[in-house]
Amino acid sequence: MKTKSTVFSIVAVAILLVAAYSGIAQSGGNVAVVVNPANPIDNITAADLHKIYAGDKSSWGGGLIVAAFVRTAPSHERDVLLKAIMKMTDSQYQEAWVKKIYSGAAAHEPLALPSNSMQLEAVRSQKGGIAFIAASEVKDGVKVIKVDGVAPGGAGYSLK
Amino acid sequence: MKRIVATSLVVLAMAIGALAQSAQPADQTETVKALLKEVTELKARLAAVEAKLAEPAAAPAAAPAMTFTPETSSFVRGIKFQGFGEVGYKANDNPFGQSPAFGFSEGSNGNFATGDFDLFMTSRINDKTSVLAEIVFEAADAQSFNVNMARALLKYDANDYLKMSFGRYHTATSFFNQNFHSGKWLQTPTDRPLVVQFAAKGGMLPTQAIGASITGKIPSGKLGLNYIFEYGTSDTVRPDINSRTVATTDESNGNGTTLGLFAKPDFLPGLEVGGSFYHDRLNPTDTGLHIGQSIYSAHLMYLTPRFEFINEGFVIQHAVDNARTYHTPAFYSLISYNVSGKWRPYFMYQYANANVNRVVLDDIGLRHGPSAGVRYDFNSYVAAKFQYDRAMRRNPLPTINSATTQLAFRF
Numbered sequence: 286m287k288t289k290s291t292v293f294s295i296v297a298v299a300i301l302l303v304a305a306y307s308g309i310a311q312s313g314g315n316v317a318v319v320v321n322p323a324n325p326i327d328n329i330t331a332a333d334l335h336k337i338y339a340g341d342k343s344s345w346g347g348g349l350i351v352a353a354f355v356r357t358a359p360s361h362e363r364d365v366l367l368k369a370i371m372k373m374t375d376s377q378y379q380e381a382w383v384k385k386i387y388s389g390a391a392a393h394e395p396l397a398l399p400s401n402s403m404q405l406e407a408v409r410s411q412k413g414g415i416a417f418i419a420a421s422e423v424k425d426g427v428k429v430i431k432v433d434g435v436a437p438g439g440a441g442y443s444l445k
Numbered sequence: 446m447k448r449i450v451a452t453s454l455v456v457l458a459m460a461i462g463a464l465a466q467s468a469q470p471a472d473q474t475e476t477v478k479a480l481l482k483e484v485t486e487l488k489a490r491l492a493a494v495e496a497k498l499a500e501p502a503a504a505p506a507a508a509p510a511m512t513f514t515p516e517t518s519s520f521v522r523g524i525k526f527q528g529f530g531e532v533g534y535k536a537n538d539n540p541f542g543q544s545p546a547f548g549f550s551e552g553s554n555g556n557f558a559t560g561d562f563d564l565f566m567t568s569r570i571n572d573k574t575s576v577l578a579e580i581v582f583e584a585a586d587a588q589s590f591n592v593n594m595a596r597a598l599l600k601y602d603a604n605d606y607l608k609m610s611f612g613r614y615h616t617a618t619s620f621f622n623q624n625f626h627s628g629k630w631l632q633t634p635t636d637r638p639l640v641v642q643f644a645a646k647g648g649m650l651p652t653q654a655i656g657a658s659i660t661g662k663i664p665s666g667k668l669g670l671n672y673i674f675e676y677g678t679s680d681t682v683r684p685d686i687n688s689r690t691v692a693t694t695d696e697s698n699g700n701g702t703t704l705g706l707f708a709k710p711d712f713l714p715g716l717e718v719g720g721s722f723y724h725d726r727l728n729p730t731d732t733g734l735h736i737g738q739s740i741y742s743a744h745l746m747y748l749t750p751r752f753e754f755i756n757e758g759f760v761i762q763h764a765v766d767n768a769r770t771y772h773t774p775a776f777y778s779l780i781s782y783n784v785s786g787k788w789r790p791y792f793m794y795q796y797a798n799a800n801v802n803r804v805v806l807d808d809i810g811l812r813h814g815p816s817a818g819v820r821y822d823f824n825s826y827v828a829a830k831f832q833y834d835r836a837m838r839r840n841p842l843p844t845i846n847s848a849t850t851q852l853a854f855r856f
Contacts, residue, residue, distance in 0.1 A: 350572045380825055381750070389598065389614075
């Protein structure tokens with residue numbers, strides 16, 4: 286009787302864990318790339334996103350300086366950036382920036398912000414601003430751009 | 446204000462009362478109506494004044510709205526410090542012992558050394574202007590240290606096509622010199638290959654200069670071409686790497702020019718192919734000679750978080766008084782692979798062949814040999830390295846075997 290109860294408890298806990306994990310996994314969703322409305326671009330390639338967040342591209346057309354923002358860890362937006370665009374781990378990303386700045390090839394790394402609301406405000410206030418924000422949390426004052434010609438939620442959208 | 450209005454109302458009420466008692470009945474109705482209307486208006490004004498007075502104290506008119514501006518944010522203002530350090534033990538079988546130029550005790554066949562202690566700092570002035578500085582405490586003989594302002598640059602990045610730096614810089618004569626600088630944690634092997642070693646430690650190139658450096662992209666689509674131009678004054682003082690004492694040669698360089706071109710194609714991120722040309726004139730102290738120095742270099746490298754493949758080749762040409770010309774070929778090749786996130790075995794081969802009868806680099810002679818080692822990263826800040834080197838030299842100089850352990854860190 287006791288064994289049966291224990292097994293039942295284990296199964297129940299396992300089901301709860303699976304459910305919880307599923308909830309976490311589903312909490313991600315599409316991540317939008319947003320820029321300041323003053324920025325004329327409407328589309329960006331994944332290769333250019335990689336260059337921006339690797340420090341190899343520091344200006345938009347017309348001399349507008351890129352002001353890149355990134356969520357602090359842990360966050361879904363940061364995970365998407367690292368996995369889908371940078372293809373590296375968080376520590377590899379941080380080490381790459383240490384090397385980049387140390388070599389003098391870039392003046393500073395993307396500013397890490399702890400919330401999407403801060404990212405939104407940062408992009409609103411910076412003409413060259415760009416950030417990864419959960420599509421469901423995008424608000425007025427920023428412009429969502431396509432990635433490789435696909436808008437968030439579109440077929441084949443890679444940032445999720 | 447409130448008191449005045451209240452007093453007025455009281456006076457008016459008293460007046461109304463008095464009038465009501467003393468005036469003739471025919472006039473009373475009209476008068477009372479007029480006074481009541483006035484009282485009503487005054488009450489309304491009083492209510493407005495009271496409402497205004499009841500409002501919270503207004504913010505000072507000059508106070509600006511609080512908005513996020515990275516230029517003024519505490520996240521990025523001020524000076525950002527980073528540091529790199531190392532401590533190691535090196536043993537070798539050189540009959541003359543270790544050269545004192547590398548931070549090891551003169552003549553020793555095995556001792557500890559701290560190597561370079563590197564303080565690196567950056568500061569943003571605005572979104573296009575910044576300052577970069579690197580101060581290195583270099584280990585010299587017998588635990589003495591020299592302070593070296595390795596880099597001090599005022600940088601202005603107009604856009605991706607024009608980035609300018611003014612001050613003391615590491616020359617673009619080699620990829621290694623431009624990317625790894627003094628922080629041993631950043632590089633895989635325990636030390637630089639000899640040809641790209643800092644000149645003050647026996648390297649063969651003018652590694653530092655003061656002047657202007659301009660770099661940027663060249664519109665070239667997916668080819669990813671970049672240029673670099675430098676004009677500055679180098680002052681190379683090299684030790685004799687075979688000497689047990691700190692014998693040096695001051696090359697008394699004139700102004701040097703560097704032109705470089707490299708490609709980072711989009712189709713293979715991590716790949717870089719390029720080359721550079723450097724020229725200056727040397728006037729080695731006490732020789733009375735004038736030497737035209739031209740350095741041709743080419744590099745091919747492929748870097749990913751896991752894989753590292755760096756190759757650089759050089760031809761160093763010295764034209765002595767336009768009468769004799771010497772060519773010194775040199776190269777190194779480094780390959781490493783991160784097998785588990787922490788362990789990175791690596792292999793390097795290096796070669797240099799300088800004519801021993803020449804005025805400069807005569808101590809180099811023929812040197813070539815392999816290095817093999819492994820790097821272990823405890824975390825993102827501390828790494829341990831174990832390296833074996835074998836340097837074969839032209840007869841009659843004996844081959845040197847050495848083993849190095851190094852703890853490299855950043856903070």
